[in-house]
Amino acid sequence: MARPLHYPAGAGQRLLSVQEIRKEVAVSTPIIELRGLTKRYGDFLAVDGLDLTIRKGEVFGLLGPNGAGKSTTILMMLGLTEPSSGSVEVCGIDATVNPIEVKRRVGYLPDDIGFYESYNGMDNLLYTARLNRIPEDEAVARAQRLLSRVGLAGEAAKKTGKYSRGMRQRLGLADVLIKNPEVIILDEPTLGIDPQGVREFLELIVRLSREEGITVLLSSHHLHQVQQVCDRVGIFVGGKLLADGDIPTLSAQLFANEAFKITIRVKFSEGKQDTEKQRLMQVVQSVEGVTSVQFDQDDIHISCYKDATPHVARAVIENGFDLIHLNHKEHGLDEIYHRYFEGGKADGKTK
Numbered sequence: 537m538a539r540p541l542h543y544p545a546g547a548g549q550r551l552l553s554v555q556e557i558r559k560e561v562a563v564s565t566p567i568i569e570l571r572g573l574t575k576r577y578g579d580f581l582a583v584d585g586l587d588l589t590i591r592k593g594e595v596f597g598l599l600g601p602n603g604a605g606k607s608t609t610i611l612m613m614l615g616l617t618e619p620s621s622g623s624v625e626v627c628g629i630d631a632t633v634n635p636i637e638v639k640r641r642v643g644y645l646p647d648d649i650g651f652y653e654s655y656n657g658m659d660n661l662l663y664t665a666r667l668n669r670i671p672e673d674e675a676v677a678r679a680q681r682l683l684s685r686v687g688l689a690g691e692a693a694k695k696t697g698k699y700s701r702g703m704r705q706r707l708g709l710a711d712v713l714i715k716n717p718e719v720i721i722l723d724e725p726t727l728g729i730d731p732q733g734v735r736e737f738l739e740l741i742v743r744l745s746r747e748e749g750i751t752v753l754l755s756s757h758h759l760h761q762v763q764q765v766c767d768r769v770g771i772f773v774g775g776k777l778l779a780d781g782d783i784p785t786l787s788a789q790l791f792a793n794e795a796f797k798i799t800i801r802v803k804f805s806e807g808k809q810d811t812e813k814q815r816l817m818q819v820v821q822s823v824e825g826v827t828s829v830q831f832d833q834d835d836i837h838i839s840c841y842k843d844a845t846p847h848v849a850r851a852v853i854e855n856g857f858d859l860i861h862l863n864h865k866e867h868g869l870d871e872i873y874h875r876y877f878e879g880g881k882a883d884g885k886t887k
């Protein structure tokens with residue numbers, strides 16, 4: 537279904553810029569489509585009937601514990617392993633029938649990319665460009681542009697054997713981008729990089745998606761990093777996709793009436809605590825979206841199925857209470873992820 541080209545009313549409605557509209561239109565185009573995708577190794581079901589659509593320009597996070605089937609799914613998308621059943625289309629091409637065409641349009645960065653250690657950064661990129669039949673002049677220009685884009689312009693002449701782990705990953709990204717891919721697949725790209733390097737790498741990924749409409753598939757165990765950069769995530773367990781969506785949607789599905797939590801504290805009048813508490817309880821309970829209210833000494837804990845923070849604050853103040861503290865919390869990806877491993881959901885029963 538098409539999404540409206542403006543932000544929802546009430547959230548500071550404004551028109552989108554031309555660039556944002558292009559991105560909105562682009563992201564409605566499917567670029568990776570998996571239908572009933574299944575992979576068996578003998579009797580073992582590694583990927584079990586996967587249905588998933590990833591749209592152009594999205595940054596999509598693949599999450600799941602070791603052995604969940606993420607790498608096997610990626611290999612099938614790249615046409616490097618054949619599905620036992622089901623279909624996998626990338627950029628409108630059947631990856632099983634035409635893996636070479638898919639390879640032309642998709643860049644894959646494994647968790648530890650190999651370079652010719654005795655070549656410098658520039659020569660490694662030029663080598664990849666030659667393999668992709670990019671004419672020499674164009675290859676040099678592209679390699680220079682990409683080296684500065686990934687922050688390695690000053691290290692282009694240094695042998696890659698002397699690169700740090702972070703530098704290798706950034707060169708890996710440039711190496712993947714040299715063939716102008718429509719989709720890039722990154723497998724644990726930030727493993728072993730220092731926090732500053734991780735921040736720069738993630739910012740780069742987001743810019744590639746936002747500015748160039750490149751679709752990014754990021755497989756990672758780092759929930760905070762995935763939450764920072766991904767538009768949507770898919771949670772894999774035991775070869776099944778248990779859930780996919782953006783974080784507010786997953787949170788609303790999983791935590792239902794407790795998707796948002798607000799804690800407030802007000803100053804009660806001397807000697808009138810009990811009556812004022814009762815009145816406050818009624819005021820807060822009447823706010824739309826609020827599902828439960830609990831007093832805990834000085835704190836009042838409020839659960840909501842939608843974000844009612846501004847309405848709660850307004851109701852409290854307009855009813856004459858002195859609001860002295862307000863704290864608002866949404867469920868993060870780590871809570872969403874861990875909820876899937878509680879209560880039997882990790883066996884795939886939810887979908």
Ligand SMILES: Nc1ncnc2c1ncn2[C@@H]1O[C@H](COP(=O)(O)OP(=O)(O)OP(=O)(O)O)[C@@H](O)[C@H]1O
Nearest residue numbers: 577580581582600601602603604605606607608609
């Ligand atoms: N060639 C193979 N032969 C037999 N079993 C395999 C083969 N490749 C993968 N598997 C099994 O399939 C399951 C899924 O593996 P896969 O590598 O896709 O998981 P993953 O989610 O990528 O895990 P990780 O996070 O550790 O990379 C695992 O149980 C693995 O042992």
